[in-house]
Each structure stands twice: as structure tokens, then as C-alpha cells.
Amino acid sequence: MKTALQQALELIIGGSGELSNILLVTARVSLTSSLVSLIIGVPIGLLLGSKSFFGRRALVVISRTLMGMPPGVCGLLFYMMFSGVGPFGRYKLLFTVEIMILAQVVLIIPLVVSNMETYVSRISDQVRETARGLGLKGLRVYVLLANESVYQIFTTYLLAFARAVAEVGAVSMVGGAIAWKTNVMTTAIMLYTNRGSFTLGVALGLILMTISLAVNILVTLLQRRLSR
Amino acid sequence: MKKAVSIILALVLCLALFAGCGNSAKPADNASPSDASKPAESETQPEPAKEPEKEPEKEPEKEPEKEPEQEQGVNTVILMEQDDSMINTYTMLAVDPEAPFVDENGNSVEGVAINSEGAKALICWMLSEEGLKLCADYGVAEYGDHLFYLKDDAPKYEGEIAAATPETQTIRLSTTTSVNDSGLLGAVLPVFEKEYGYKVEVQSAGTGKAIAAAKYGNADMILVHAKAKEEEFVEAGYSYVLDGFEAERLSFMYNFFVLCGPSDDPAGVKSCANVLDAFKTIADGKYTFISRGDGSGTHTKELALWPKDLGITEDAASFAAYTDWYVSANTGMGACLVMAEEMGAYILTDKATFLTFQTNNGVM
Numbered sequence: 001m002k003t004a005l006q007q008a009l010e011l012i013i014g015g016s017g018e019l020s021n022i023l024l025v026t027a028r029v030s031l032t033s034s035l036v037s038l039i040i041g042v043p044i045g046l047l048l049g050s051k052s053f054f055g056r057r058a059l060v061v062i063s064r065t066l067m068g069m070p071p072g073v074c075g076l077l078f079y080m081m082f083s084g085v086g087p088f089g090r091y092k093l094l095f096t097v098e099i100m101i102l103a104q105v106v107l108i109i110p111l112v113v114s115n116m117e118t119y120v121s122r123i124s125d126q127v128r129e130t131a132r133g134l135g136l137k138g139l140r141v142y143v144l145l146a147n148e149s150v151y152q153i154f155t156t157y158l159l160a161f162a163r164a165v166a167e168v169g170a171v172s173m174v175g176g177a178i179a180w181k182t183n184v185m186t187t188a189i190m191l192y193t194n195r196g197s198f199t200l201g202v203a204l205g206l207i208l209m210t211i212s213l214a215v216n217i218l219v220t221l222l223q224r225r226l227s228r
Numbered sequence: 229m230k231k232a233v234s235i236i237l238a239l240v241l242c243l244a245l246f247a248g249c250g251n252s253a254k255p256a257d258n259a260s261p262s263d264a265s266k267p268a269e270s271e272t273q274p275e276p277a278k279e280p281e282k283e284p285e286k287e288p289e290k291e292p293e294k295e296p297e298q299e300q301g302v303n304t305v306i307l308m309e310q311d312d313s314m315i316n317t318y319t320m321l322a323v324d325p326e327a328p329f330v331d332e333n334g335n336s337v338e339g340v341a342i343n344s345e346g347a348k349a350l351i352c353w354m355l356s357e358e359g360l361k362l363c364a365d366y367g368v369a370e371y372g373d374h375l376f377y378l379k380d381d382a383p384k385y386e387g388e389i390a391a392a393t394p395e396t397q398t399i400r401l402s403t404t405t406s407v408n409d410s411g412l413l414g415a416v417l418p419v420f421e422k423e424y425g426y427k428v429e430v431q432s433a434g435t436g437k438a439i440a441a442a443k444y445g446n447a448d449m450i451l452v453h454a455k456a457k458e459e460e461f462v463e464a465g466y467s468y469v470l471d472g473f474e475a476e477r478l479s480f481m482y483n484f485f486v487l488c489g490p491s492d493d494p495a496g497v498k499s500c501a502n503v504l505d506a507f508k509t510i511a512d513g514k515y516t517f518i519s520r521g522d523g524s525g526t527h528t529k530e531l532a533l534w535p536k537d538l539g540i541t542e543d544a545a546s547f548a549a550y551t552d553w554y555v556s557a558n559t560g561m562g563a564c565l566v567m568a569e570e571m572g573a574y575i576l577t578d579k580a581t582f583l584t585f586q587t588n589n590g591v592m
Contacts, residue, residue, distance in 0.1 A: 084340040084445015085329045092341055094446055095400070095429065178429045195409050196562025196585065 008203035018179065022204075023211075026184040029097060029171065030164035033104035038157050041109045045116025045156075046145055050124035060117055066110035075173030078103045082174070095176040100184075103170040108160045115159060119152040120145060154223035161215060165208070185211075302586050304569045307497045308487040308506055309579065316529065316578050317379070318407065318453045319479040320354060321461065322347045323442050324468035340445035345390060346399040346426060347449035348470055353420050355385040355480060362416045363481055367580070371587055375410055375483060375580040382480040383473055392425035399428045402439075402447035404525055405560050408432035410580035436523025442466060453525035453578075485529055486582055488565075489515075489574035497574070507533045514553040516573035518564050521556030530576045 011019050048060055080086050082094040093099040127148050131141045146153070168186035175182035177191055185208045192201040308314075325342040353359045360378055367375035390396075407413055408430060417428050431441060435452040439461050442450050452458060458477050461467060467476040487506055489497060495515040500506040510517055511534060520527040523542060534540045540547050540554070547554045555573065557564050561581045568575040577585075 079444075080332055083331075084342070085331045085337040086444075087331075089337070089340060089445060095431070176429075176431045178431060181429060194405070194560030194563050196560070196564075196566040197588075198566070 005203075005206065007199055008206045011203060012207065019207075021180055022183050022185060022188050023207075025097060025182065026165065026186075026208075026211075029100050029104065029184055030161060033101045033108060034157060034160040034164045036101070037105045037108035037112050037160055038153070040105070041112025041160075042116055042146070042153060042156070043142075044109075045113045046120055046142055046149075048113065049117040049120025050128070050142075050145055060114070063110045063113045063117070067114050069107065069110070071107055071167045071169030071171075072173065073169075074103055074107045075170035078106075078170070078174045094174060095178055095182055097175070097182060100171045100175045100182060103174050104164050104167065107167065107170055108163050111163055112156050112160055115156045116149070116152065119149055123148055151223060151227040154219055154227070158216060158219055161219075162212070165212060165215075302569060303491055303572070304488050304565065304575070304585075305491045306486045306579075306582065307489050307493055307574075308500070308503055309484050313503055313533070314485040314487075314529075315482050316453055316485045316525070317455065317479045317482045318376070318451060319455075319458050319477050320351050320449060320451050321442075321458060321467040321476060321478065322351055322449050322470055323445075323447060324466055326468070327466040328464070329443070329445050337445070342445065343396055343399055343448040346392070346396040349390050349392075349396070349424060349426065350399050350401070350420065350428065351449060351470060351478065352385040352387070352389050352472075353424070354416075355383055355478065356389065357384075357386075359416065359420070360384070360480065362419060363412065366412050366415050367410070367583070370411075371583045373583060375583060376412065376481045377483060378481050379479055383475075383478050385472065387472060389424060392427075397426050399426055400431070400446065400448045401428050401451060402431050402433070402437075402441040402449075403451040404435050404438060404453055405432050405562075406453070406526070406578045406581050407451060409560070409562055410578075410584055412580070434520070434522045434524025434526075435528065454528040457525075457528060484579050485526065485576055486579050487574065487576055488568065488582060490572040495574065503533060504535075508535050510574050511535060511538055511550075511553075514550075516553050516555060516571055518555045518557055518568045518571070518573045518575040520561065520564055521558040522560075524561075526561060526576060526578060533576070 048056060048063070078099060079094065082088050082091065082099055084094075093102075124145065127145050128141065131137075131144050134144075136144060166186065168190055171177075171182075171184055172187045172190060175184070175187065177183050177187035183191070185204055189201045189204045189208075192198070192204065322344065323342050325340070325344045327340075327342075329337045329340045331337050354363070360382065363376055364374065364378045367373060401413075403413065409432070413428075413430055417430070420426065421428060431438070431447070433441070435454045435457060438447070438450050438452050439457055441447045442461070443464075443466060450461075462476045469476055487497060487503060489495070495506075495509050495513050497506045497509060500509055519530055527542070531540060531542065538550070540550070544556070547556065555567070555571070557567055559567075561577055562585060564575060565577060565582065565585045567573070
């Protein structure tokens with residue numbers, strides 16, 4: 001019997017085709033979904049945090065509530081909508097990588113929005129004053145605001161990525177964990193565990209943690225450099 | 229400062245305690261699969277499982293402790309097999325593109341995209357001489373035994389098989405875990421894909437889930453093993469008779485369900501006349517039994533084997549009174565086998581998965 005670590009190393013070094021495919025799909029899904037939700041979520045967060053308008057509080061509460069949406073529920077929603085019999089069935093998107101990304105984006109945006117809102121609402125008064133002093137107006141105020149919160153944006157990205165890469169409920173439901181196509185690290189771990197091969201599950205878990213570590217180191221280094 | 233030290237100490241103590249419990253519970257459980265040790269085991273189980281998440285580096289240390297246990301081999305053995313009521317027949321069904329699909333509110337839906345040409349090609353190929361032979365021979369090399377047998381009256385196909393076109397090349401096959409986990413599809417499908425240019429997307433879940441996926445228009449064909457559920461599926465109009473075949477349900481191979489349990493067989497199942505008696509003995513003596521509990525074919529079969537007066541059904545309320553011995557695991561076959569091994573429990577499994585489990589010394 002080999003230990004989990006040995007198995008993990010062997011899997012990586014052996015470069016088994018399926019594992020590299022799983023890694024690729026995982027990278028594609030979680031990197032895309034976290035980036036897309038960052039691009040959509042950060043502007044919304046900036047707006048919610050700095051501008052006061054009617055219904056702002058309600059929106060903040062809604063976004064905070066959605067942060068706690070169980071991935072399974074999100075997955076089920078998309079499964080129902082994109083099933084052959086669902087309203088969007090004709091697009092034939094179920095069990096594809098695209099729908100997995102879409103489901104994750106919906107899942108992660110509230111996280112990004114709430115996180116940015118919390119930070120921005122604290123610095124917005126100061127930044128607005130500075131903007132007034134500099135004579136900035138309109139969109140430029142937001143550029144300044146974004147510039148001031150670069151550090152936070154990186155932290156938020158890490159959070160988004162962590163959620164995307166660790167999430168299993170939504171991707172397993174809409175992706176179906178099809179080998180060579182939509183099987184990601186988390187669903188593969190679930191599959192192996194369901195089969196009773198715990199060691200292989202642990203091995204994949206170790207690889208997943210290592211990837212997470214690498215991404216975190218990379219982003220943290222970037223964060224340091226850019227926000228100096 | 230002092231506070232920090234005491235907190236760290238407490239944490240270390242907790243960790244040591246968890247590790248200690250996890251390790252000591254295992255040998256004890258192997259030695260005496262009595263009722264008393266079971267609740268304790270189920271409580272300590274989650275703890276070792278959590279550890280790798282927190283401290284992945286610890287895992288290699290833990291592993292060697294497990295090894296001697298694995299060298300002893302699997303304690304769970306086949307206690308009853310080849311009983312007539314334990315035949316496990318696998319059936320293919322093509323999903324009818326004209327089926328009366330309904331959405332979750334019961335409204336009918338038109339124009340659900342089903343790749344019926346692709347499904348037909350795969351079904352025809354599986355029933356051709358080549359496909360049938362591959363299924364029948366699977367497992368002989370690896371496990372020294374046939375995992376699946378061909379039915380004598382299996383429908384056969386001898387005509388042409390259409391090659392893939394861009395519209396028909398992706399086939400969505402919804403199937404049970406047993407044909408996938410035993411490696412059958414992994415061994416057979418690539419031959420078909422290579423020869424005819426199709427791409428088969430396999431989704432493996434229990435029979436219940438596989439049929440549900442087809443009803444939602446998310447599968448082109450299903451390969452399942454629960455006669456009652458298949459007939460229900462056909463009666464609801466979701467399947468149709470392919471050209472050149474006589475029936476919707478194309479049953480082509482079988483193997484046996486086997487009743488497994490600890491090698492010392494505390495319930496005395498081995499001396500029972502047939503499997504129905506065996507299940508009655510288990511129920512009467514309240515010996516721990518692991519049920520799949522997931523609406524799979526194996527689960528459906530198991531439900532049919534319990535004495536009628538117990539009234540065990542898929543409904544969780546129906547076995548609420550038996551929770552002291554009836555464990556509804558709600559997970560895959562492999563995971564259930566591992567659970568049965570840990571708890572020294574009885575379990576109904578298909579033979580293919582059990583042989584895979586046994587060959588790999590209980591780790592799969």
C-alpha cells in the first residue's frame with residue numbers, strides 16, 4: 001500500500017492524462033469564474049459602498065444574504081433552468097464547462113460585492129474629499145476609489161478564487177462530473193470518495209491544496225507590488 | 229502570553245485525543261462488531277476525515293498505522309450468492325425524442341433535444357457481436373472471474389451501425405455506478421468511440437438519479453438495473469422501440485447481487501435456505517445492515533428482499549423505528565462497502581463492485 005502522499009506524487013509525476021485534464025478544467029473553471037465575478041462585482045461594490053441612493057441598504061442586505069446561498073441550491077437552480085425540459089434547454093448548455101462557470105459566477109458575485117462594499121464604505125468619505133480637492137468629477141472619482149482599494153481587490157479576488165476552487169455542490173450538479181469534460185478536482189474527490197477510494201481522494205485533496213497555495217503566493221506577491 | 233500557551237496546549241490535546249480515538253476505535257471494531265461499538269465508531273469517524281484538510285502534512289504519518297490492518301485483507305465476505313432472486317439484470321433504454329417531457333411544474337415541454345441517432349448507434353453496437361463479447365469478457369484478466377454474464381435471450385444486432393456526424397457525435401449516457409465503478413464502461417466505450425467517431429459522455433449515479441436525468445431531457449439513453457423502475461419509465465412513454473428490436477427494454481447482461489457480511493457471520497446467514505430467509509434473520513436479530521438508501525438499483529433490490537411486515541420503503545419515515553440496526557447511508561456502492569467493513573455490518577452489493585473492492589484490499 002502506498003501512502004496518500006506517494007500516490008499524489010506519482011499521479012503528478014506520472015502525468016496521467018486524466019489528472020492533467022482534471023487540473024486543466026479546474027483551472028479554467030475557477031480562474032474564469034473568479035475573474036468574471038471580480039470584473040462584475042467590484043464596480044457594483046464600489047457603487048454600493050460610496051453612493052447613497054434609495055434602496056441601497058436593501059441591496060446590501062440582499063447581497064449579504066446571497067453570500068450564504070448554498071452552492072447546491074445554486075446548482076439545482078441552473079440544473080432546472082438548463083435541463084432539456086427547462087426554459088433554456090434549447091441552448092444545450094447543461095453538462096458543459098460554460099454552465100459551470102456561469103453558476104459559479106452567480107454564486108461568487110455577492111461575495112465580491114459585499115466584501116468591496118464593506119471596505120469602500122469606510123474609505124469613501126475620505127476619497128471623495130480628496131477627489132473634490134483635486135477637482136475630479138464623475139467616473140474619475142470611482143477610478144480614484146478603485147485605485148485606493150487595490151489591496152482589498154486582491155484580497156477579494158483570493159476569496160472569490162477560494163470559493164470557486166473549493167466549491168463542489170454547484171459544479172457537480174450542472175457539470176455532472178463527466179470524465180474528460182467537466183470533472184474538476186472537487187467533483188473527482190467526491191467521485192472517488194463515493195467509490196470508497198479514500199486514498200485517491202486524499203491525494204487529489206493534497207494537489208488541490210498545493211495549487212491553492214501557489215495561487216495565493218502568486219496573488220499575494222502581486223498584491224504587495226501593485227499596492228505599494 | 230500565558231493565554232496563548234494554554235490555548236495552544238488545549239488545541240494540541242484536542243488533536244491528540246481525536247487521533248487517539250480514531251485509531252483505537254478501529255481494531256476494537258474489527259474484533260467485536262457488537263452493537264455497543266457502533267455509535268462510538270460513527271461519532272469518531274468524521275474526525276480522522278477532517279484532519280487532512282487542516283494539516284495535509286500529517287497524512288503520511290497516519291498512513292503506516294493503517295497498513296497492518298490492510299494486510300489482513302478484507303473482513304467482509306460473500307455470504308450468499310447465485311440465488312435465483314438475486315439476479316441483477318442490466319437493461320439499456322433509448323430515450324424517446326417524442327416523449328411527453330414535462331417541466332417541474334408539470335407543464336408539457338416540446339422540442340427537447342435528444343440525440344436519438346447517437347443513442348441508437350451505441351445501443352446497436354453494444355448488442356453487436358463485438359460489444360457483447362467485450363462486456364462478457366470484461367474482468368476475466370483482472371479479477372479472474374466474469375463480472376458480467378450475457379443473457380441467453382439478449383437481443384442481438386447484426387446490421388450496419390451509423391458513423392458519427394457532427395450533430396450526432398455526442399451521446400449522453402446516464403448510468404448506474406456499478407457499471408462505471410467496476411470499470412466496464414471505461415474498458416468498452418473507447419473501442420466504440422474510436423471505431424465510429426462518437427464521444428460518449430458518461431454520467432454515473434444511482435438508477436433512480438439516472439432515470440430522473442433522462443426524464444429531465446438530460447440523457448440520450450440509460451443503462452440501469454431496476455426492472456420496476458424501468459417499466460415505470462417505459463409506461464410513462466419516455467422510451468420507444470428501436471427499429472429492428474422488439475421491446476423498449478433491452479436487457480442484455482446480468483450478474484448477481486451478493487449478500488455480504490463479516491466473515492464470522494454472527495447472524496448465521498450462511499445456513500439460511502434462501503436470501504429472503506437471510507434478510508429475515510438479519511432483521512429479527514437486529515444485526516447492523518448498510519443500505520444504499522439512494523434510490524439505486526441495488527437499493528431497489530434490497531427493499532424487495534425485506535420481510536413485508538417491516539414495511540421498509542424508500543421513504544425515510546418507513547425505517548425510523550429501525551435506526552438502531554438499519555443504516556441508510558445514501559452514498560455510492562464503494563463507500564457503503566467501506567462502511568460495512570468498518571462497522572462489521574451486512575450489506576447487499578452487486579458482485580462486480582464487491583470483487584473490485586476485495587481485489588483492492590478494501591481501499592478501491
